[in-house]
Amino acid sequence: MGQLRFTDTDLPDTADVVVVGGGLVGLFTAFFAADAGLGRVVVLERRDAVASLTSAHSAEGFRLEWDAPENVEMVRESVDVFDRFADLVGLPGFDIGLEKRGYLFVSGSGGPAYRPALLRERVERWRGRGLPDVEYLTGDEARRRFGFVGDAVEHAHFRAGDGFVDAGAVARGLVLGGRFDTFVAAPVAAVEAAGGRVMGVRTTSGRRVATDAVVLAGGPFTRDLAAAAGAPLPAENRRRHGLILHLPPGLVDRSWPMVVDADLGLYWRPRPEGIFIGWEKALAWDQVPGAAMDPVPADLAYLEQVRVHGRRLTRFWHDLRFDDAVWHTGQYVAAAPNDGRPIIGPHPALRGLYVNTAYEGRGIMASPAGGRLLTRLLRGEADVATSPFRVFERDRGNDPDRMVL
Numbered sequence: 001m002g003q004l005r006f007t008d009t010d011l012p013d014t015a016d017v018v019v020v021g022g023g024l025v026g027l028f029t030a031f032f033a034a035d036a037g038l039g040r041v042v043v044l045e046r047r048d049a050v051a052s053l054t055s056a057h058s059a060e061g062f063r064l065e066w067d068a069p070e071n072v073e074m075v076r077e078s079v080d081v082f083d084r085f086a087d088l089v090g091l092p093g094f095d096i097g098l099e100k101r102g103y104l105f106v107s108g109s110g111g112p113a114y115r116p117a118l119l120r121e122r123v124e125r126w127r128g129r130g131l132p133d134v135e136y137l138t139g140d141e142a143r144r145r146f147g148f149v150g151d152a153v154e155h156a157h158f159r160a161g162d163g164f165v166d167a168g169a170v171a172r173g174l175v176l177g178g179r180f181d182t183f184v185a186a187p188v189a190a191v192e193a194a195g196g197r198v199m200g201v202r203t204t205s206g207r208r209v210a211t212d213a214v215v216l217a218g219g220p221f222t223r224d225l226a227a228a229a230g231a232p233l234p235a236e237n238r239r240r241h242g243l244i245l246h247l248p249p250g251l252v253d254r255s256w257p258m259v260v261d262a263d264l265g266l267y268w269r270p271r272p273e274g275i276f277i278g279w280e281k282a283l284a285w286d287q288v289p290g291a292a293m294d295p296v297p298a299d300l301a302y303l304e305q306v307r308v309h310g311r312r313l314t315r316f317w318h319d320l321r322f323d324d325a326v327w328h329t330g331q332y333v334a335a336a337p338n339d340g341r342p343i344i345g346p347h348p349a350l351r352g353l354y355v356n357t358a359y360e361g362r363g364i365m366a367s368p369a370g371g372r373l374l375t376r377l378l379r380g381e382a383d384v385a386t387s388p389f390r391v392f393e394r395d396r397g398n399d400p401d402r403m404v405l
């Protein structure tokens with residue numbers, strides 16, 4: 001079993017694989033790499049806890065409703081990992097808070113919309129593509145099934161097998177059960193290279209780990225780390241906000257699903273404390289790429305936006321109180337141009353440098369399969385040239401995924 005260290009003083013001189021970044025993407029990568037027998041695998045995390053930057057602030061939802069078949073399959077494979085997580089990490093009974101309460105998308109006419117939702121058409125498309133268990137519902141059917149659905153809803157779709165996990169618990173399980181070593185408070189200053197190939201990494205305290213394989217899984221910082229190693233990465237960061245409102249019992253039922261206003265891109269889900277609300281088109285800045293940030297500052301104007309616009313399609317919104325809110329701020333990393341696929345694979349500019357990032361709003365639900373794919377690439381078992389997730393310079397030729405909010 002691996003070790004967790006709170007300093008980099010005991011860093012080994014050499015490792016077979018060094019993973020930079022202990023978010024969920026880095027941890028799953030390390031877990032599968034170690035499990036596949038790739039030798040000594042080490043995770044270096046800059047902060048003083050794993051999964052504490054973006055991975056700590058997500059809505060923790062998973063859904064199969066994506067447009068690109070490879071994105072659907074990536075989450076399907078990942079949910080399978082969540083389903084048997086305790087066995088996989090060898091910790092019988094280990095609880096990752098897996099709850100399959102479903103995802104409900106709702107749409108109404110006459111209101112603001114950032115694009116036509118076309119819910120019925122989506123469901124038909126999925127039927128023909130191996131995703132037959134998304135139910136189309138009229139507004140009346142949705143109201144009968146879900147008491148919180150407002151009068152303005154005209155169309156909805158629901159998939160019962162989607163749900164939530166506890167990202168912190170998943171991270172703890174990987175660290176506890178994985179056969180890799182994790183060093184927190186161990187910021188990587190640079191990837192060292194010579195003769196066109198990776199030689200190792202250097203931490204900010206000047207310690208070095210020699211290795212042939214470095215995986216950059218630094219979330220919003222991945223692009224800067226890659227650029228400093230002479231390997232430009234076509235990725236962009238955009239600021240995102242979420243809120244947990246603490247509510248009196250009885251207002252939001254724990255059994256309700258994740259709900260997405262498909263016209264606006266606003267979403268919410270029940271939480272033990274009340275409700276998590278997120279919206280990716282709330283304010284002008286959320287579409288503007290920016291530098292990596294830690295911490296990510298909160299914009300109070302966001303709270304007013306969700307307070308007003310969440311009312312559209314729900315019955316209970318006017319009873320919500322917004323005076324006891326916990327901010328969940330982060331950044332989405334997306335491929336640029338954004339084709340709705342993560343970037344997973346070897347970087348062509350530097351031998352031994354691998355990248356695992358750009359999951360946008362999907363890095364919890366797709367990180368298991370993404371980590372496994374990177375491990376297959378490290379082992380030379382997957383075809384890089386044809387992978388829709390490969391590192392690219394200008395364009396990968398993928399059609400955009402229309403289900404990216």
Ligand SMILES: Cc1cc2nc3c(=O)[nH]c(=O)nc-3n(C[C@H](O)[C@H](O)[C@H](O)COP(=O)(O)OP(=O)(O)OC[C@H]3O[C@@H](n4cnc5c(N)ncnc54)[C@H](O)[C@@H]3O)c2cc1C
Nearest residue numbers: 021023025046054055058059061188219330362363364365
């Ligand atoms: C509001 C919000 C809601 C979301 N909702 C969902 C959702 O419902 N479902 C879903 O699947 N996804 C969701 N996401 C997206 C998800 O959170 C991310 O895709 C995911 O957390 C990315 O994981 P990561 O490991 O790539 O990045 P991170 O969690 O950011 O991890 C990267 C790590 O690298 C470390 N690092 C950076 N630089 C260095 C360095 N130089 N040395 C060492 N370590 C370094 C960082 O400290 C960090 O811990 C949401 C995100 C937000 C912000």
